[in-house]
Structures are given as C-alpha cells and as structure tokens.
Amino acid sequence: MPRDGRRHLSSQRPSCLAVTWPPPPPPPPRTARATEGRRGRAMSAALAVARQRLLGAARGGYNAALRHGIQTGVQRLQDLTEKVAAKETESQSLTDLGPLILQRNSMRWDGKTYEEIPIAHIKATYNNTHIQVVSFDNMPFARTSCGTEGFQNAKKGTAIAAQTAGIAAAVKARGKGVFHVRVMVKGLGPGRKAAIKGLTMGGLEVISITDNTPVPHNGCRPRKARRM
C-alpha cells in the first residue's frame, strides 16, 4: 500500500498559500487636486470593489482558515511569548527613562533642582524658528530667531538658520550666567531638531526635552486644503 502522505499534505494546503490571498490592497485615496469629478466616482467604485473582494475571500477561506488556525495556534502562542519577552527588554530601556523622571526630584544641576533651571522655548514653524531662553519665573534671558540672525524670507525656514539662531541664543544666555537648560519644543518645522543642536553647540547643556506642540481636541477649524 503506497504511502499517501503526499496526497494527504496537498489536501491540507492552507488557503493562505494560494496566489490570490491576500487580495491586493485598495489604492490610496486621492489628494484634493484630483478627486473631484468623474475620476472621483471611479475611484470610490474601485475602493468598493476591493472591499467586496476582501470580504468575499474572507468568507470563502473560513473553513480552511479554521483548520489552519488550529495548526498555527500553538505557533502563535510561541510567537506571542517571544514578542512579550522582546517587549519586556524594550520597555526596560524605556522605563529606565521612567525612573529617571521620578528620580528628578533628587537630581541637582549646579545645586539647582529641576524646577529652578531656565527653560528654552523653541517655536518651530514651517517658515521660521524662534528661540527664547527664560528663567523658571519667566524672566527673559535671550531671544533670537532666524530673522534676527540675518536670514530673510525662505531662508528663515531652514535647519541651518535654526542652528545659527540656537548658537546665538546659547551664547547670549551663557553671557547672562545660564549653564543648564530644559527645552520645550513647539511645532513641527524644519528647525525643530537643529535648534536644539544649536543650543548644545553654543555651550548650553540640555537636560530634558519636552514637546509642547499644541494639539486641539477638535477646536478651531484650520485653513482649507491646498490644491497645487
């Protein structure tokens, strides 16, 4: 009696090995420029077709997926335990920062507590970067921006300009006796990282970075989408 191992395996071939699974993803939605008009209707029809195909394939492969699911259930458990172990090592490196924030009360910089160290506000807009170094009770030390450093118009919205402004602000603050600074960044502009680098290059020591980007909980309506 011949071994029917080969026949047995092929009948058990899971559906996910078939060429048609998974079905190709729907194309991304068009941006504001090209969505209106006939093309828009065709795009939404294609999206609907893709979604129906996905649902149909899911229903058809259900039985095969059941059998396949039992087989891979054990493997998924193994993968899960591996992932949990990996996440624990990752979270260990992240929670090293956690206790650091909690230990902040006992850390001193030049004999000052964390709450007494001056703050460097960096406002990184898309067209410019402003830097202001302030004491903990809002007494100003230094204020620079890309414009005060001699850049004009489009050149203000660059990383190099932000770095120059950072160096200048650091030098001014150093002259007034500021050594350590905690940074508060606002906005997602090109000068966001470069300004911090400029502060470090100018001689100030950054001890913490906070992100203060304003996120409205659906407040004011922003301007309309650009059509380029």
Add this chain to the structure above:
Amino acid sequence: MANHLRFIGRTVMVQNGNVEAAYGALNRILSHDGIIDDVKRRRYYEKPCRRRQRLAYEACRRVYNAEMARKLAFVSRKNRQDPWLGC
C-alpha cells in the same frame, strides 16, 4: 497642555549628555502615539468625506498588512516536524 502640569507629559530626560538619542526617543514616542501624524493632518482642514475615505483606506491597509505578515511568517517557518519521516 496649558491645563496640565508642565514637564511631565511628552518629556524625555537627556542621559549622559546624549541629546540626539533623547530627541530620537521623544520622536519615537510621539509617532508611536500618533501625535505627529495628527499634527500634520491638522495643518489643513480634512473634510468629512476625505476623512471617511482615509479611515476606510487605513483599515483595509491594516488588514492587508496583517494578512501578508501572517502569510510570510507561515511560509518562512523553519522548525516543523519532518513530513517525510521514515520514508
């Protein structure tokens, strides 16, 4: 953020003077929480019809990527029982 305590949320302490690593950690945390995408999206108004299309597209994409990852994990298995044992 004005209603919350300052320097507690979205804050990363700099360890050993490594400002680059601290900034990278902050960026990773923010993008993982979806704040950076949210701020970029709120730069211009997203009409409700665009928003519905985008959410549907992201859902389909998520399903597709999960299924593809599952398929790849299945196809690239190495440790399994020998199917031709004894023959």
